[in-house]
Amino acid sequence: TQKEPKREWSLNDFEIGKPLGKGKFGRVYVAREAQSKYVVALKVLFKKQIDKYRIHHQLRREMEIQTSLRHPNILRLYGWFHDEERIVLILEYAHGGELYGLLRDNTHLTEKQAATYILSLAQALAYCHQKHVIHRDIKPENLLLDHEGRLKIADFGWSVQSSSKRRTMCGTLDYLAPEMVENKAHDYAVDNWTLGILCYEFLYGTPPFEAESQRDTFRRIANIDLNFPSSPQVSAEAKHLISQLLVKDSSKRLSLEKIMEHPWIIRNADPSG
């Protein structure tokens, strides 16, 4: 793409719309750029908060990373600007909202939908890994949909408690890999684990190790206490893929490349995302 013209934006270039969520560091709004009528999401961070938590370097580092990421399944950070008291991030707006909403309204997804989202996630993660970016937090809450239903990893950076977030969100262990709950060193392979969790949740509507208490969830993860309910009906190939991702030894988990070539993905995923 040709270099976008670098210009200094300010808040009065935008018509601010409804709030999309609020986080520890500020709020997110739908907004429209006044000239082009282009719809974006504006994330307003307060400098006082940034100073208080001393995360300037973290924010700057993240901005450098995010503006360099260009992938159809990763939410774009178009740029940012600031005034005396605020830093404002100009983010892509995903018109389809949170994937979690789709999961909630449909209890579970079809195998074609699930395979398409897993393929999109594997492609986005492979892109991130080759750019040595691994802090993608791929919970359903961080996954958004564009106007065509295409998945976007939104990666909320720092926790954004938006309204429709499920209550168990804060502190849920459901998505953590064994090496993380057991506080061992972890690497890229945690993302492969999370893809297994998400694939299960897309197909069955709940994460595989869900339990009443965090302690029980922890134990189920550590023991890989995985079982497949008889309903809804899920193909053996899907279960095969999940079983090759939810493996305790992180070096034995199916690689992103192997996920993209898996028969279940080849047979069910829509390659256009």
Ligand SMILES: COc1ccc(C(=O)Nc2ccccc2)cc1NC(=O)CCSCc1cnc2[nH]ccc2c1
């Ligand atoms: C690339 O993305 C990001 C980049 C950076 C940060 C961030 O906050 N970084 C940070 C903050 C403070 C200290 C250090 C680092 C956040 C995001 N991304 C989001 O926050 C996604 C949801 S906001 C957008 C959005 C769009 N489209 C929607 N459709 C429905 C809801 C919705 C919500």
